[in-house]
Structures are given as structure tokens and as C-alpha cells.
Amino acid sequence: MSAREDILGRIRSALRDAPVAPPIPRDYRAASGLGEEALIEMLVDRLVDYKAQVSVVEAAEVPERIAELLADARSYVVPAGFDAGWLAGLDGGRRHVDSISAPLSLAELDSIDAVVTGSAVAVAETGTIILDASPDQGRRAISLVPDHHICVVNVADIAGILPEALRRIDGTRPLTMISGPSATSDIELERVEGVHGPRRLDVLIAR
Amino acid sequence: MSTFLGMPSLPVFGSGNLHATESFAKAARHELGNGQLRANLGHATHTIRDKRLKVVSELPDWEQLRDAGSAIKESVMARLPELLEQFEEKFTARGGVIHWARDADEANDIVTRLIRETGETEVVKVKSMATQEIGLNEYLEEQGISAFETDLAELIVQLDHDKPSHILVPAIHKNRTEIRDIFLREMPGADPALTDDPAMLAMAARAHLRRKFLNAKVAVSGANFALADSGTLAVVESEGNGRMCLTLPDTLITVMGVEKLLPTWQDLEVFMQLLPRSSTGERMNPYTSLWTGVTEGDGPQNVHLVLLDNGRSAALADEMGRSALHCIRCSACMNVCPVYERTGGHAYGSTYPGPIGAILSPLLTGIQSEENSSLPYASSLCGACFDACPVKINIPDILVHLRSVDVDSKRGMKKVPSQMDAGMKAASWALSSGKRLGLIEKGLPIGRLAAGPDKKITKLPGIAAGWTQSRDIPAPPAQSFRSWWAKEHRSPDVKEAPAPTQQKEDQA
Numbered sequence: 001m002s003a004r005e006d007i008l009g010r011i012r013s014a015l016r017d018a019p020v021a022p023p024i025p026r027d028y029r030a031a032s033g034l035g036e037e038a039l040i041e042m043l044v045d046r047l048v049d050y051k052a053q054v055s056v057v058e059a060a061e062v063p064e065r066i067a068e069l070l071a072d073a074r075s076y077v078v079p080a081g082f083d084a085g086w087l088a089g090l091d092g093g094r095r096h097v098d099s100i101s102a103p104l105s106l107a108e109l110d111s112i113d114a115v116v117t118g119s120a121v122a123v124a125e126t127g128t129i130i131l132d133a134s135p136d137q138g139r140r141a142i143s144l145v146p147d148h149h150i151c152v153v154n155v156a157d158i159a160g161i162l163p164e165a166l167r168r169i170d171g172t173r174p175l176t177m178i179s180g181p182s183a184t185s186d187i188e189l190e191r192v193e194g195v196h197g198p199r200r201l202d203v204l205i206a207r
Numbered sequence: 208m209s210t211f212l213g214m215p216s217l218p219v220f221g222s223g224n225l226h227a228t229e230s231f232a233k234a235a236r237h238e239l240g241n242g243q244l245r246a247n248l249g250h251a252t253h254t255i256r257d258k259r260l261k262v263v264s265e266l267p268d269w270e271q272l273r274d275a276g277s278a279i280k281e282s283v284m285a286r287l288p289e290l291l292e293q294f295e296e297k298f299t300a301r302g303g304v305i306h307w308a309r310d311a312d313e314a315n316d317i318v319t320r321l322i323r324e325t326g327e328t329e330v331v332k333v334k335s336m337a338t339q340e341i342g343l344n345e346y347l348e349e350q351g352i353s354a355f356e357t358d359l360a361e362l363i364v365q366l367d368h369d370k371p372s373h374i375l376v377p378a379i380h381k382n383r384t385e386i387r388d389i390f391l392r393e394m395p396g397a398d399p400a401l402t403d404d405p406a407m408l409a410m411a412a413r414a415h416l417r418r419k420f421l422n423a424k425v426a427v428s429g430a431n432f433a434l435a436d437s438g439t440l441a442v443v444e445s446e447g448n449g450r451m452c453l454t455l456p457d458t459l460i461t462v463m464g465v466e467k468l469l470p471t472w473q474d475l476e477v478f479m480q481l482l483p484r485s486s487t488g489e490r491m492n493p494y495t496s497l498w499t500g501v502t503e504g505d506g507p508q509n510v511h512l513v514l515l516d517n518g519r520s521a522a523l524a525d526e527m528g529r530s531a532l533h534c535i536r537c538s539a540c541m542n543v544c545p546v547y548e549r550t551g552g553h554a555y556g557s558t559y560p561g562p563i564g565a566i567l568s569p570l571l572t573g574i575q576s577e578e579n580s581s582l583p584y585a586s587s588l589c590g591a592c593f594d595a596c597p598v599k600i601n602i603p604d605i606l607v608h609l610r611s612v613d614v615d616s617k618r619g620m621k622k623v624p625s626q627m628d629a630g631m632k633a634a635s636w637a638l639s640s641g642k643r644l645g646l647i648e649k650g651l652p653i654g655r656l657a658a659g660p661d662k663k664i665t666k667l668p669g670i671a672a673g674w675t676q677s678r679d680i681p682a683p684p685a686q687s688f689r690s691w692w693a694k695e696h697r698s699p700d701v702k703e704a705p706a707p708t709q710q711k712e713d714q715a
Contacts, residue, residue: 003307007465007516008288010219014524021282028271028477046490100504106421106455126483126491139505140454140496144447145421163476171472172301172437172499174506177479179491182447186360186376187383187405189251189258189487195359195409196416197447197494 032125032160039124039158040205046127050180051193052201059206062152063089066116069150069202070094073113077104077142081135082118086152098142099135109141114148115198122158123165127180129153129203130165132173140174149198151178153205218525220573221518223311223341227556227568230581234554235546247382248551255542258488259595265490266480275477277599280533283468284523290435290468291514297438301500303510308462310517311341317513318343318427318460319350325458325509327352327425331416333442333452334358335429336374336536337462337515340558343427354427355419357448359412366393372552372560375486375538380551383408409446416448426452426507430463431535432478433512436471439499440512443482443492453496459507464515466523466532478535481597485537518571527608528570533598534563540592540602546585555582562592566605574612583609626670641689648687658682 047054067089080099098104118136122129131137159165182197308314344354356365363378367389371377383403390397432441442449483492523529541547541561552560557568569579583606592602662682667675
């Protein structure tokens with residue numbers, strides 16, 4: 001008998017008392033009911049708590065702010081689908097562009113200082129940004145290897161609580177949920193920011 | 208609906224790092240002798256308790272989320288064969304390859320074979336309880352394959368040639384100075400000027416592992432959740448070592464217990480609210496990665512999943528105990544446990560320590576395996592673990608149930624009645640009649656005599672010695688309640704006093 005048949009047989013045998021699957025009570029909150037300003041305020045509060053740096057800017061100011069944040073980066077990478085208008089304030093000399101059809105090598109990514117991406121959806125209550133590898137966010141490796149991640153969040157993409165956010169995305173895409181810069185609590189359970197993932201996270205909330 | 212057609216089989220128990228090799232009571236005794244360990248644990252568990260309470264109290268619907276989580280898991284167990292088949296179909300359709308492992312040995316063999324097929328002799332690992340349970344690292348080492356732990360705490364434990372003592376923070380028993388010393392001693396190229404500042408220690412780990420991540424061709428991981436309706440796997444982490452392992456190598460091998468399934472994508476919204484707040488006491492953990500089979504051009508192109516039984520089907524067969532399989536490995540139960548806080552995780556022997564380990568380990572291995580029958584007694588039954596459990600596993604009830612399984616399993620094993628048997632028989636004789644009890648209570652003054660002038664009995668004979676091992680018994684009173692009552696109500700003018708014999712009958 002194959003291991004598969006064996007294990008499924010053991011499990012069926014274990015369930016010979018035929019337990020009934022109970023109904024799932026879903027009376028937990030499905031939405032926060034918060035308005036736009038309150039959502040922004042909460043998201044900022046939570047991200048700052050995680051030691052991320054956050055700016056709330058008008059959409060028209062995004063290029064200028066990105067240019068400021070990249071001022072001391074020797075090089076940066078953007079996914080091929082990133083809004084070109086948002087890079088208007090930058091010279092192209094330091095720029096690398098990555099896509100599935102033309103991916104940078106790991107060694108190249110490792111030598112690049114910063115990465116700029118968009119985002120799929122954010123969760124105000126938990127300070128979480130979800131990347132779903134869409135063209136404006138790129139392959140998962142590009143937002144991981146460079147040490148400084150600049151992430152643009154559109155106000156329209158902020159959900160109040162997790163159930164609202166997960167309803168907006170396709171779970172079968174490669175997903176990364178990011179809540180602040182990389183951190184560890186492994187030494188005496190005290191949180192320390194900055195381990196293997198990007199040690200610096202800048203979030204630009206664009207109105 | 209699936210129907211079981213074959214003969215009902217006997218439970219097949221699990222193997223691997225699931226055993227207490229000496230009884231909990233003995234192991235606890237020498238662990239308690241380590242003052243540094245107790246100080247480290249006390250500090251860490253109290254820090255995390257406060258953080259957990261703070262973030263849990265923020266959610267107005269915490270109890271509703273716990274109810275939903277509990278019902279979802281109960282439903283998973285009831286529908287497990289069907290959900291496993293559904294998951295297999297979806298995961299395979301997306302280019303993933305499923306392997307089934309009956310026990311630890313079979314899982315280790317499968318992982319070794321998959322690594323050999325790549326031609327590699329080094330792998331990076333994301334912290335995983337399942338691979339700890341099956342002893343994968345040790346097995347790979349015997350086969351000439353080096354497995355590098357990349358989670359900071361796992362790295363500390365691995366460098367120190369130690370064993371994990373906590374499921375979330377395996378090095379919880381070490382303080383920062385001890386960790387600095389381990390790094391200086393065991394980490395090649397560690398900066399001699401390294402201090403015990405946690406931020407600096409984390410940076411040392413980053414530098415140590417960076418090359419490994421960038422050059423790794425194969426990664427081995429566990430999984431926190433698997434979604435049956437889409438074939439999606441999830442890993443919840445903090446440091447980014449998980450993302451490195453799950454994203455950069457060509458081959459990804461995940462080892463996961465069969466009970467980790469969730470039926471639908473929607474269920475993730477419940478568990479991703481319950482898990483981070485219960486484990487690290489954060490609103491959300493820094494990173495969660497989800498992948499569904501293979502995505503062309505993004506991440507590993509060879510994606511494997513080893514589905515592990517290793518005693519889970521046996522635990523499932525125990526109707527009272529099966530809800531132990533609802534566990535999402537958050538570690539909230541051990542962080543609030545007064546026993547764990549003092550003894551630490553090593554006293555439990557198994558990969559799974561603390562209250563959940565005290566029920567899960569014997570359920571997976573069978574109560575008679577090695578010293579695991581001692582684990583259900585590693586509790587004062589205070590119930591703090593049940594209150595903290597995000598999926599409402601009634602750990603105290605299962606502890607009591609397993610104690611009865613233990614007693615039943617030993618019944619009739621000895622021809623000569625034990626002291627306990629004799630004691631219980633005597634108690635049954637004495638307590639079933641008021642007259643007999645009254646007679647025995649006349650012996651109380653002898654106990655007073657034994658107590659001596661300090662009015663304490665410090666050592667009882669025989670098996671009763673267990674009771675006085677860590678506490679004294681106060682001297683018995685000069686007279687029993689019965690004799691006091693009888694004296695008080697002897698006066699003939701108190702007519703309403705009940706007749707002594709009648710009262711005795713009532714009490715009996």
C-alpha cells in the first residue's frame with residue numbers, strides 16, 4: 001500500500017466515530033467602518049510603531065518625495081511595471097529595472113542599495129502592506145535583497161482590518177505581507193528591528 | 208462524502224524527537240537547580256505575557272475570533288481526508304509535488320532523496336517544528352548534507368549544539384550575554400568586539416548568513432497554514448530569513464503535518480488575526496509569505512511538500528484528545544504556564560514543551576512510550592493555558608483524560624497490588640461508612656504526636672512521601688469535626704439537634 005493510501009486509511013479509521021463538522025460562527029468584525037482620514041491615521045500610527053518611516057503626500061508630490069528618499073542611494077531597482085511618472089524626479093543613471101522576462105541576478109540585487117515598489121493593499125489596523133507580485137511590485141526577490149525598501153501605498157488601497165484586505169486580493173499569487181522592517185524578538189523576547197530583510201522601510205501614502 | 212471501507216486499524220504512533228527520556232518530575236528537579244535558567248525564563252515569559260495581553264485587549268472581537276478559529280479547526284479534523292485530497296489536487300495542478308510520509312524516518316528519507324536529486328550538499332532552513340520533530344538536521348548530517356538554521360534563535364541553539372526549549376523562541380533559556388559568548392565561540396569570523404546588545408547580535412547573525420542565503424540552491428521549510436481550496440502554503444516569520452529561503456533558492460522542500468490545513472482562503476483572515484497576537488504579542492508579524500505551487504519566473508521552480516502523519520492519525524483517533532491537533536504553535540500556553548516558567552522546555556524532553564506538549568507528545572507517541580506518561584502530570588491544572596489558547600484547546604481536560612489513560616494502561620500490569628491500590632482500597636472502605644471514618648479519626652492524636660513540637664509533618668512514608676517532597680503537612684487537629692459536633696450537641700436542652708446517628712448516615 002502506498003504511504004498516501006496508508007495515511008488516508010489511518011485518518012478515516014481514526015474518524016470512525018464520524019464527528020460532524022460544526023457550523024463556523026463568523027460574527028467577528030468583517031469591516032472597520034472607518035473613513036479615509038481615520039484609516040490613514042491608524043495606518044501611520046501602526047507603521048511608526050514598527051519603526052517604519054512614513055510620509056503622507058499628495059499624489060503629485062510622490063516623485064519629489066521618492067527622489068528625496070533616494071538621495072543617498074548609489075543605485076536602486078524598480079519593477080518594470082512601476083509608474084514611470086513617479087520616477088520623474090530622478091536621473092536614470094542609478095536605476096535598474098527588473099522583470100520576469102529580464103530579471104537581475106542575485107549578485108546584482110545584492111549590490112543595489114534600494115528598491116521602490118507599489119503595493120496591492122494595506123491593512124490599517126495591523127500596519128500591514130501586502131505585495132502580490134503585480135507588475136508595479138515585481139518579483140519577490142527585488143523587495144527583499146536591497147537593504148532599503150520604499151513602498152508606495154495608494155489611499156484607495158487601505159483597508160481597515162485584515163478580512164477586508166484579504167477579500168481584495170487573489171490568494172494564489174505569490175504574496176508577501178509586510179508589517180514594518182525586518183525584526184526579531186529572539187533575544188530575551190525584546191524586539192530589535194533589522195535582521196535579514198530590508199532594515200529600512202519607507203512608506204509613502206499617496207492621496 | 209468519504210466512507211471508510213477497510214478494517215478499522217489500530218493507531219500507529221509517531222517517532223522522532225517526541226519523547227521525555229526521563230520522567231518530567233526527575234528532569235524538572237535538575238532544571239530547577241539552574242538559577243540562571245529560571246531568571247532568563249521568568250524575564251522572557253513575563254515580557255511576552257504583558258505584550259500579548261495588550262494587543263489582545265485591542266480587539267473587540269477577540270472571543271469571536273477564538274470561537275471561529277476553534278470551529279474551523281474542529282471542522283478540519285472532521286473533514287481531514289477530503290481536505291487533504293482537495294489540497295493535493297490544487298497544489299499539484301499548480302506545479303507542486305506532494306509526498307506522503309507515514310513517520311519521521313520516511314519523511315527524512317524523502318527530504319534526503321529530494322536534496323540528493325539536486326546534487327547539493329548544503330541547504331538553508333526556515334524554523335520548523337515538523338523538521339525538529341523528525342530530527343531532520345541530525346539525519347541529514349549523517350547523510351553528508353549540512354542544514355543551516357537561519358532563524359536567529361534556531362541559529363543560536365544550533366551553534367551551541369543545544370536543544371530548543373520553546374517552540375517560538377527556541378533559545379528563550381539563554382540571555383544576551385550567553386548568546387554573545389556562543390557567537391564568539393562558534394561563529395566563524397565573529398567580531399571579537401561583539402557586545403551583548405541584541406541589535407548588534409542580530410547584525411552578527413545577518414552578516415553570518417548573508418552569503419548562505421545568496422548562494423543557497425535548496426531550502427527546507429515548515430508551513431503555518433495550508434489552504435485546501437487553493438493549494439496555497441503560508442509561512443509566518445519576523446526576520447526575513449523565511450522570505451530569503453522561500454524566494455531565492457531553486458528548490459523548496461516543505462515538511463508539514465497533515466493537520467495544518469484550513470479549508471478556505473477566508474479562514475486565513477481568522478488565523479492571521481489570532482496567531483501573531485498570541486505568539487509574539489504583535490499586531491502583525493513583520494513578514495508572511497504565501498505561495499501556491501510554482502510561479503514562473505518568481506521564486507523556486509521546484510516546489511515540494513512532504514505531508515507528515517507521524518502519530519497525528521493516532522492522536523485523531525482519541526476522541527477526547529484530538530483537539531490537541533488544533534494547535535497553531537503560537538506558544539501562548541507555555542508563556543502563561545507556571546510550570547513551564549520554572550522548569551523550562553528541556554524538562555519535557557519532547558520537541559513540544561509546555562502545556563500543549565504535555566498533551567500532544569503522549570498523544571503522538573502513545574502514553575506508554577518511554578517516559579511520556581509523566582507529561583500529563585506536569586501541570587497544576589490551573590487552566591491559564593486554556594484561557595490563553597487562541598483556538599480554545601481545553602488543555603486541562605485533556606491532561607486529566609490522559610492521566611486516566613495512563614492509569615488504565617497500567618492497570619493489571621502488576622500481580623501484587625501497589626501501595627496506591629492498597630491505599631485506595633483502604634480509603635474506599637473507610638469513606639463508605641460514617642462509623643468507620645469516625646473510628647479512624649480517633650487516631651488523629653497519633654498524627655499530632657508524629658508532628659512533634661513544630662506542629663509539622665515533614666516526611667510521610669511510602670508513596671505518600673511524594674506529597675511531602677516539596678511541602679509539609681500541618682499537624683492534625685486535637686479532635687475531629689465529628690467528635691467536636693457530638694460534644695457540642697450533647698446537651699439535653701438542645702432539642703433541635705439532629706440525632707448523631709441520623710446525621711452520620713446522611714453524611715455517609
